[in-house]
Amino acid sequence: MTRLKIGLVTLVLSLIAVAAALAAPARPTAQIKVLAAASLTNVFPKIDQAPSYSFAGSDALAAQIRLGAPADVFASANMTLPTSLYAQKLVEKPVAFATNKLVLVVPNSNRAGIKTVFDLRKPGIKLLVGTATVPIGSYTRTILKNLALTSVLSNVVSQETDVRSILSKVALGEADAGFVYITDAKTVSGQVKVIPLPAWAQPPVRYGITVITSTKNHADAVAFINEVLSKKGQAQLRAAGFGAVKGGVTSYPGG
């Protein structure tokens, strides 16, 4: 009887171990190269620190892929760029893995006295935005249009190539305000003041991830993407302030 019990316990434990192994995404074995949006700088290494990361503006990374840069995975701050690369057969069909929101950041000193986005209409405000081709710049122009505030673009003193440049320059007081993602603002907590933007004017911000067609490490690239899509990966993204994709996939379909 006791032997039977021990046998049953062993069997149950074995089944649990097998189930856990199946549930956990396989980790990449080779060191893959991941090209990722600058806004993912802090969170991706928390999901997996093994890959070699290159963080920059998504449009610059897409340009590198077009030029044949050797890399395995592309994670963009929008779906437009990976979808465009997919149409050119340079990447596989992208999947959405996170969402984000825009905020306005001002230096702690806030010398310009900005309290809401509508204060950007004041003459003489020094505003930072992303270039029109980088996702943060494109989303910024959309939200300003949604708010009927495109006139404030006349206050732009510099257009940055990625969101982290906007954030650091505002934190250093080189501008009165800048548009960034809420997840970026969280990374410099205490160094800038965050002004929320109206929910009704927010553009839908969705991040896309895909395998680069020319990869020599396809299985490992897929394994990395599955880590990002896994429960653990998604929990890291939520902790960093990213939103969940409604009806999003939990494993990479590929192809």
Place this chain on the structure above:
Amino acid sequence: MQARDRPSKPLPAELALAFVVNDRLVSPDTYDLPVQTSLEGVGLDRAGFLSLGARNGARVAIGAIGAGLLVDNAFGATGPLADLDLAVARLAVAAEILAIAFYTEAIASKQLSGEELKYLNRALFNEQEHLTAVSQIISGAGGTPATADDFTITFPKGSFASRTSIARLGLALETGFVGAYLGAVDEFTPEDLKTTAARIAASESQHLSVFSDMVYRQAVGVSFPVPTDLETASDFLDGFLS
């Protein structure tokens, strides 16, 4: 649907149009209004309805729905819209989504009954119709209007705990909505959108009156309700939407 209190004489054309619109809008389960089931009942035939639309310069589309009832589809704007027109419409969509959430919660709380519950059900129905109308402004311009899924709506704690708390929140919300739509009358450029905003403001004022009566026993308020601009209306919504 049973027609009640059917007028013995034909109604003035403008009033007839309102009844025809309501004919499709009224839900007999939720509100006890005089209901017309045909154009003849309001003294206006199909040709007269069309000519009324033409006379008023309104773009009225007539379509067959269900048993051949008429649809007022006069809300989509013609021609290109300015950024401000679309911004005001987007804000209105968010306001209506908030209103629908409020009435849905208020009704579900079971804190109100009788006539007051009927008012709430009717108001919910109005807000759903308003949402359709303002969403059409955006979709008509080639945009994608927001849906409830796009927002997290937060009401103050205890908002639906009693009849009084519901009435107070309703009063605050409807005051905001009346101001926003009166502001929209100023801010919209096309005449037809100004008219739409004014019609919705009138409807929201009726809702406001119900809550004003519940809170202050005073259904009739000021002679000139104050319009609010886009920025003020946006700040107001920020208190509830994220």
